[in-house]
Amino acid sequence: MSAPAFETRGLTKTYVTGEVTVHALRGVDLIVPEGEFVVLLGASGSGKSTLLNIIGGLDTATAGAVLFRGDDLTQLTSRQLTLFRREHVGFVFQFYNLMPSLTARENVELVTEIARDPMTAEDALALVRLEDRMDHFPAQLSGGQQQRVAIARAIVKRPEVLLCDEPTGALDSETGAIVLEALRRANEQTRTTTIVITHNAGIADMADRVVFLADGRVREERVNSTKKAPTEISW
Amino acid sequence: MSAGRFIHPLDRKLLRDARRLWGQLLAAAMILASGVAVLVMTGYLFESLQQTQRAYYERYNFADVFAHARRAPLKLGDDIRNIPGVSAASLRIREIVRLDIPDLVEPASATIVSVPRYGPPGVNGVRLSKGRYVAPGRHSEVIASKEFADARGLAPGDALTVVINGRKRDLSIVGLGQSPEFIYAIAPGDLLPMRDRYAILWMARDSLERAYDLDGAFNDVALTLAPGADAQEAIRRLDHLLEPYGGTGAYAREDQVSHAFIQSEIDQNKASGLILPPVFLAVAAFMLHVAVTRLIEMEREQIGLLKAFGYSNLDVAIHYLKLALIPGISGGLLGAGLGSWAGEATSVIYTKFYNLPFMIRDVPASVYVGGLLVAVGVCASAAAIAVGRAVALDPAVAMRPQAPASFRRGLLDALWFAKHLPVPVRIVLRNVSRRPIRAALTTLGIAAGCSTIVAGTFMYDAMSHLMDVQFQQIQRHDVMLTFPLEQPADIVYDVAHLPGVIQVEGVRAAPIRLSHGSRVERVSLQGLPDRPDLNRPVDADVRPIAPPPAGVLMSRHLGEKLGLEPGDTALVEVLEGRRPTFETQVAGFVEDYVGQAAYMRRELLNRALGEAPSISVAYVTLDAQRYEAFFAAVKRSPIVQAASIRVLTIHEVEKTMEANSSIITFVFSLFAGSICFGVVYNSARIALSERGRELASLRVLGFTRSEVSFILLGEVGLLTLFALPLGGLLGYWNAALIATLFPADLIRAPLIVTVERYASAMLYTVFFAFVSGLIVRRRIDRLDLVAVLKTRE
Numbered sequence A: 001m002s003a004p005a006f007e008t009r010g011l012t013k014t015y016v017t018g019e020v021t022v023h024a025l026r027g028v029d030l031i032v033p034e035g036e037f038v039v040l041l042g043a044s045g046s047g048k049s050t051l052l053n054i055i056g057g058l059d060t061a062t063a064g065a066v067l068f069r070g071d072d073l074t075q076l077t078s079r080q081l082t083l084f085r086r087e088h089v090g091f092v093f094q095f096y097n098l099m100p101s102l103t104a105r106e107n108v109e110l111v112t113e114i115a116r117d118p119m120t121a122e123d124a125l126a127l128v129r130l131e132d133r134m135d136h137f138p139a140q141l142s143g144g145q146q147q148r149v150a151i152a153r154a155i156v157k158r159p160e161v162l163l164c165d166e167p168t169g170a171l172d173s174e175t176g177a178i179v180l181e182a183l184r185r186a187n188e189q190t191r192t193t194t195i196v197i198t199h200n201a202g203i204a205d206m207a208d209r210v211v212f213l214a215d216g217r218v219r220e221e222r223v224n225s226t227k228k229a230p231t232e233i234s235w
Numbered sequence B: 001m002s003a004g005r006f007i008h009p010l011d012r013k014l015l016r017d018a019r020r021l022w023g024q025l026l027a028a029a030m031i032l033a034s035g036v037a038v039l040v041m042t043g044y045l046f047e048s049l050q051q052t053q054r055a056y057y058e059r060y061n062f063a064d065v066f067a068h069a070r071r072a073p074l075k076l077g078d079d080i081r082n083i084p085g086v087s088a089a090s091l092r093i094r095e096i097v098r099l100d101i102p103d104l105v106e107p108a109s110a111t112i113v114s115v116p117r118y119g120p121p122g123v124n125g126v127r128l129s130k131g132r133y134v135a136p137g138r139h140s141e142v143i144a145s146k147e148f149a150d151a152r153g154l155a156p157g158d159a160l161t162v163v164i165n166g167r168k169r170d171l172s173i174v175g176l177g178q179s180p181e182f183i184y185a186i187a188p189g190d191l192l193p194m195r196d197r198y199a200i201l202w203m204a205r206d207s208l209e210r211a212y213d214l215d216g217a218f219n220d221v222a223l224t225l226a227p228g229a230d231a232q233e234a235i236r237r238l239d240h241l242l243e244p245y246g247g248t249g250a251y252a253r254e255d256q257v258s259h260a261f262i263q264s265e266i267d268q269n270k271a272s273g274l275i276l277p278p279v280f281l282a283v284a285a286f287m288l289h290v291a292v293t294r295l296i297e298m299e300r301e302q303i304g305l306l307k308a309f310g311y312s313n314l315d316v317a318i319h320y321l322k323l324a325l326i327p328g329i330s331g332g333l334l335g336a337g338l339g340s341w342a343g344e345a346t347s348v349i350y351t352k353f354y355n356l357p358f359m360i361r362d363v364p365a366s367v368y369v370g371g372l373l374v375a376v377g378v379c380a381s382a383a384a385i386a387v388g389r390a391v392a393l394d395p396a397v398a399m400r401p402q403a404p405a406s407f408r409r410g411l412l413d414a415l416w417f418a419k420h421l422p423v424p425v426r427i428v429l430r431n432v433s434r435r436p437i438r439a440a441l442t443t444l445g446i447a448a449g450c451s452t453i454v455a456g457t458f459m460y461d462a463m464s465h466l467m468d469v470q471f472q473q474i475q476r477h478d479v480m481l482t483f484p485l486e487q488p489a490d491i492v493y494d495v496a497h498l499p500g501v502i503q504v505e506g507v508r509a510a511p512i513r514l515s516h517g518s519r520v521e522r523v524s525l526q527g528l529p530d531r532p533d534l535n536r537p538v539d540a541d542v543r544p545i546a547p548p549p550a551g552v553l554m555s556r557h558l559g560e561k562l563g564l565e566p567g568d569t570a571l572v573e574v575l576e577g578r579r580p581t582f583e584t585q586v587a588g589f590v591e592d593y594v595g596q597a598a599y600m601r602r603e604l605l606n607r608a609l610g611e612a613p614s615i616s617v618a619y620v621t622l623d624a625q626r627y628e629a630f631f632a633a634v635k636r637s638p639i640v641q642a643a644s645i646r647v648l649t650i651h652e653v654e655k656t657m658e659a660n661s662s663i664i665t666f667v668f669s670l671f672a673g674s675i676c677f678g679v680v681y682n683s684a685r686i687a688l689s690e691r692g693r694e695l696a697s698l699r700v701l702g703f704t705r706s707e708v709s710f711i712l713l714g715e716v717g718l719l720t721l722f723a724l725p726l727g728g729l730l731g732y733w734n735a736a737l738i739a740t741l742f743p744a745d746l747i748r749a750p751l752i753v754t755v756e757r758y759a760s761a762m763l764y765t766v767f768f769a770f771v772s773g774l775i776v777r778r779r780i781d782r783l784d785l786v787a788v789l790k791t792r793e
Ligand SMILES: Nc1ncnc2c1ncn2[C@@H]1O[C@H](COP(=O)(O)OP(=O)(O)O)[C@@H](O)[C@H]1O
Pocket: A015, A016, A017, A022, A023, A024, A042, A043, A044, A045, A046, A047, A048, A049, A050, A051
């Protein structure tokens, strides 16, 4: 088997604020193979977002290493991290983080303009089934639609990895299912390594791999042999 | 236990808000302080100059009405004093004399004024700053003007040689004096005071009577009027009395040269205090309004919470008003302090420049309090509008998060090329068009800064144009010689024979009253040669125009004041000789910037006066090699009263301009810089606060700092670009406004702003905008990428 998409070794993150020291990650060792759909589960405060942010090059580790296809991200400068995000990573967040001044299409084009080999904004929006909402501004879209625009924006550059932090957190279950379906389709069609954080253990059934975090450590890791479709998942 | 426990929690929040917003509050406070400083400084100067002028005039009985005649009997004095409203009259002998100063190549001149034999004059008193009054019977004693003595290093006891009525006389300086009549002392034919070349000399009347053969006579009157007296009526009656004795027309204080200059200086000061401060105050108000509006927007939920807890609308309003008062009070105090310091410093300069004997600095507290109140008022009202909206917020609504900013496709998107613009450019354009009023006000603010530089430095261009037209195109002579009385026109041949003379041109100048309907102006009528060359009027395109065979030319300014157009008929009343009165056609207007005059052919004037061809002034060009020989000869000549030398005037003007210009440029650039800087900084900070989250998201997506900076700063950059032409236009208007502040009868600033001036103002503006952009950019670099993902705005 080739090198994994990500590998973390003894990843530690400590926040020091005043007199309080918070150990968000206490040595995480994790391997994420290429092309897998991975779900990160864990209680609130268990360190999921911190892990994802470090993997995505948004945050830096206190100790340990993160290898992306064998290269250590912890050695990169902030400028190199920016380039890493730009070239390899797609992000989806709980609060969509769209540009309110741009239409759906333009939000996606924002990325195609700086990407090396993007698909068209129209194709990306079609993937998330928003072909008929392309010229709407975020304020004119529902939460689920906004989140699907965010997914289109994340996948349009054909990223090697797609990182999603509670993408359904702000959505009702039905809409959440549509969003998850969009994510899975993207993973299947583009073979993008996808890591999704969620509170909902049910979602785990649609993943290749499920990782449980607790108190800054990996408590359990499980590989699914059969994946369910999002619509089959019980919420 | 800490003292903090006694501070109300809301006030603690206030202090934290203030600390967070310190950059914006400081920017607003500084701009406010600039405005208040100018307001207080000009207020200070106006008050102290005005009071000083009033006190000086009162203590030394400065006259209300002035008149000259050729030779009037002293017994006319009773009639003059009986004119209704006249409270006192000085009947004087007043003459221009040549001064012979050994270490000066050129001749200098003096106005010599008689003082009563015993005691000081009742009108136009003399203040002795050193030495003593002239003693009766000592005919060679003289009081010299302090300015002149200081400039030449003379003191009581020193000797002075003058040429009185063609004869050299050695005088002895016994005292140094100053008078409200000669605060601004300009020699005839000069443009500026030349302290070391022009003196005022006060001499006992009997000494002068003999020299000028004016026994029992006078040739100059100065009147003071009782309060409420009708000056025009007094002037009319005085004219009537003096007419048989060669009166040249009485005039009021407003037309007295020294007073007119001082008064215009005072008025100019007052007016300049009205131009700049409103700009500063408006800009500060706008900045503060935007800042408070943004703060309230961000604190919607907190406001809702406060109200839900039971805080009243008033409590909430006061809370935010207090924040606005921080820059209001600090900017006001700083401005008042700076203004009073600058006013004091400037008044010292004025005292020196005008040789005022004293300066009253009894500035009323209202000047300072007014400045402070203006500052506080501006801040409070700027905040009040924003606060009003916060107060009106229903608590339930306030606690709901604000809907995402809604955008629509705007006008910009209708343009065919909009689709082809890069997305970051589209973001910039949409943000500008989403808040058109704010964008317009920001543009206006930056434009105001730019215009301040244009207006502050436009005097360079105006003065260099003025100097070029006045001293290269109109006046082309080297020296202007003035004769005491009219001389036969043939005298030009004598002048031509003086060493070094290349060319001579004789002009007959006479005082006239020029009228059109009920409008009257007292000016000098210049009888020019048919083809004038050394002193030649020019038209609006700076092309020389010769006086026509019939009719008069006149300064455009004079024509406009009289409501005349070329082709109209004006009435000329010559105030000399047999005082002919005739109607004449206005043949055209002349473009000039100094003084005001009418021109006609010399023969016509000579003929009207019933005199043989004569002149009173000779314009001369010189061979530079023989400069000294020429003046040595002039000094020997008995009939040359004064010589005005063009290069000296040019030097003097350039000296004054250079001394002032670097300070003015510095101050205005500082002002303009603070406006541009403040507006751009404030606008970028607000944009960062509003869109920090968006920008951080872009950084997460892999946009570099420069790309993100472009989106944030592109907006102010674009507005700065819009502001540049607008700033140029506003600058031109401001310059026009400043030009109107000049004492137009004496000097007019041509409204000329060169391309270089616009270009440098715009460069400055871009520079200041750029620097403030860089400062805000540093904050973009520190955006917390992770934090924005965790929260919903
Ligand atoms: N910027 C920060 N400063 C201090 N502590 C933080 C910061 N970010 C996260 N933490 C702490 O780190 C721990 C892990 O947080 P996070 O990764 O956000 O958890 P999760 O996403 O699993 O809910 C928590 O205890 C949280 O309080």
